Amino acid sequence: MQVYIWGNIENKGFEYLKVKTYSNKIIVTSTIIDTLETNKIEYEVTLTNTWSFLQLKLKNDKLENELVLSRDSNNKWIDGKSRVLDHLTGAIDIDLTCTPFTNTLPINRCNWTKDEPKNFEMAYIDANNLSVKKSKQTYTLINDDLTKKVFKYSSGSFKSDILVKDDGFVLEYPMYFKLLSNISR
DSSP, rough: EEEEEETTTTTEEEEEEEEESSSSEEEEEEEEETTTTTTEEEEEEEEEEOOOOEEEEEETSSSSSSEEEEEETTTOOEEETTOGGGTTTOOOOOETTTSHHHHHHEEEEEEOOTTEEEOOOEEEETTTTEEEEEEEEEEEEEEEEEEEEEEEEEEEEEEEEEEETTTTTEEEEEETTTEEEEEEO
């Protein structure tokens, strides 16, 4: 099991994330404390062992309901009430606003060549209100050495460089997140 702890620079909070790897899947559980909003967000993500998204369960303590989102074997997006979400057709990953973890999904799933951009459609989830929409995003590997990589990330007019460890997990997402600790248990 791997444990990652990020500081949230923007909201003065912290995230405690556990990654458990099994022979056929990866289970990620996380607790986020947002001190600016005095709020706790918890989520669980199930992935294939090749980093493809299967399911998300997301709970925001300020809201009374939970978001459940999954992708079936035909790549159809389904909510917690078994309804197909046609507006997400074509999306392959999730992007949660409250964490740098979801950047790890395309980073670890794809083979990368320096300066060669890859475009993705994501199910973009606002953890503050549990809304879900499709978002186009681009990642480009711009620097690669033995211990870290730098990706240029863009979505619409937003652009940022994301520094990641050799295992694909975010070290620093400038102005938003910084890795404080990473341990193996």
